[in-house]
Amino acid sequence: MDYISRALEDRLRRYEKAYKATLVTGARQVGKSTLLKKVFPDRKYVSLDDPFLEQQAKEAGNMFLTLNPPPVTIDEVQRAKELFRYIKLKCDESEENGLFCLSGSQPFHLMQNISESLSGRIGIMELAGLSMRECMGDGFNKHFLPTLEYVAERRKTLQKPENIWEMIHKGGYPELQDGNKEWSSFYADYVKTYIERDVRELAAVQDLNVFRQFMxxxxxxxxxxxxxxAIASEIGKDVGTVKKWMSILEASGIVYLLEPFTSNILKRAIKSPKLYFRDTGLVCYLTRWLTSENLAYGAMSGPVFETFVVSEILKSYANEGLDYRYFVSYYRGRDKKRVKKDGETLEIEAEIDLIIEENGILYPIEIKKNTQAKAIMTSAFAVLDEISGKKRGMGAVICNCPDVGALRENILQIPVWYI
Structure with a gap:
């Protein structure tokens, strides 16, 4: 299988020159090891997936680094948190940068050790699954915004996928881009490995079959x-257990919890986060949508399409080196959306699927699988006009429409492949 260029490559090279250590985090199988080997082919590479090396790193960290001196790449470094103190000593002993390149699929444990040991010495970046741009070989690497300026620049290198539903169904794990890899076998192995290794390490889960039902x-x-x-009731566990297990999925890069937009003005807004899986192929496997054709016309097509769009937008930020958590939110509440029914004016819940905030401007986004967008889909956007100190920017409906178009003066329809 040919290597697919990653948007993080240039930034990884810059970090290697600017920091004594660099850490690449991300879910299992997103391509962290391959990326580090490709960008730094001359570095010595060691993986703590090897039980012998893991034991040595845990029990004799100083000797481990003597046998594997920098510059070195250490994969799955979270398996030996004891090693960080010795990495810190090596960093403090040297004036050189680029001593260590580290990778880990469990930032749940990594972040605590790094904040304590390597603060100021390490550059951290997140590698997600392949983005739509990366799959298409498109080198455009600016984060998505629903503006005319973004659309004009994006159009210069734009490539439309032959079948967007096939791309959504396949998912973004690099190994699946090989046409010889069987889709269901890959995900079956992925779930089995994730549950039996990562979940056991992150928490003392007694019944792995119930955890699979939870997923x-x-x-x-x-x-x-x-x-x-609702999840607790379905799987027969208490709410505390479900919250703990959800934190495991979040920490290991399987899901993302999109927080609600907060404002004192929107007092009736819902405060719970929205749940998004980071990979749509994994969603399809777990919910048994076995072909892209069935998915496109099935009951899950809307939520899976929305999940794909949100995931691609998050990737556009992460691949540019921006922490998407500070830019994105959603809104649902009973603020200022009124409809007439049987001659009576009713106030109903308004919803904005995604709000991107940048430089004091709020960009509202509606996500629809439809091939045609309508202005009425964006009626909730007006809620944002009430927020003092913020300005509502251009809004958009992201959908499967054939081209960019204006729905209103300040609202666009944008095809999904423009993300």
Whole structure:
């Protein structure tokens, strides 16, 4: 299988020159090891997936680094948190940068050790699964914004996928881009390995079969406001256990919890986060949508399409080196959306699927799988006009429409492949 260029490559090279250590985090199988080997082919590479090396790193960290001196790449470094104190000593002893390149699929444990040991000495970046741009070989690497300026620049290198539903169904794990790799076998192995290795390490889960049921229940709710009680009832566990297990999925890069937009003006807004899986192929596997054709016309098509769009937008930020958590939110509440029914004016819940905030400007986004967008889909956007100190910018409906178009003066329809 040919290597697919990653958007992080240039930034990884810059970090290697600017920091004594560089850490690449991300979910299992997103391509961290391959990226580090490709960008730094002359470095010595050691993986703590090897039980012998893991034991040595845990029990004799100083000797481990003597046998594997910098510059060195250490993969799955979270398996030996004891090693960080010795990495810190090596960094403090040298004036050179680029001593260590580290990777880890469990930032749940990594972040605590790094903040304590390597603060100021390390550059951290997140590698997600392949983005739509990377799959298409498109080198455009600026984060998505629903503006005319973004659209004009994006159009210069734009490539439309032959079948967007096939791309959504396949998912973004690099190994699946090989046409010879069987889709269901890959995900079956992935889930088995993730549950039996990562989950056992992150928490003392006694019944792994129930955890598998939990993952399925969570996948069926991607794109929805997170309701711990509903999941707990479905799998027969208490809410505390479900919250703990959800934190495991989040920490290991399987899901993202999109927080609600907060404002004192929007007092009636819902405060719970929305749940999104980071990979749509994994959602399809867990919820048993086995072909892209069935997915496109099935009951899960809307939530999975929304999950894909949100995931691609997050990747556009991460691949540019921006922490998407500070830019994105959503809104749902009973603020200022009124409809007439039987001659009576009713106030109903308004929802904005995604709000991007940048430089004091709020960009509202609606996500629809439709091939045609309508202005009425964006009626909730007006809620943002009430927020003092913020300005509502250009809004958009992201959908499967054939081209960019204006729905209103300040609202665009944007095809999904423009992300």
């Amino acid at each position: 399925i229940a969570a996948a069926a709710r991607t794109g929805e406001i997170l309701n711990y009680s």
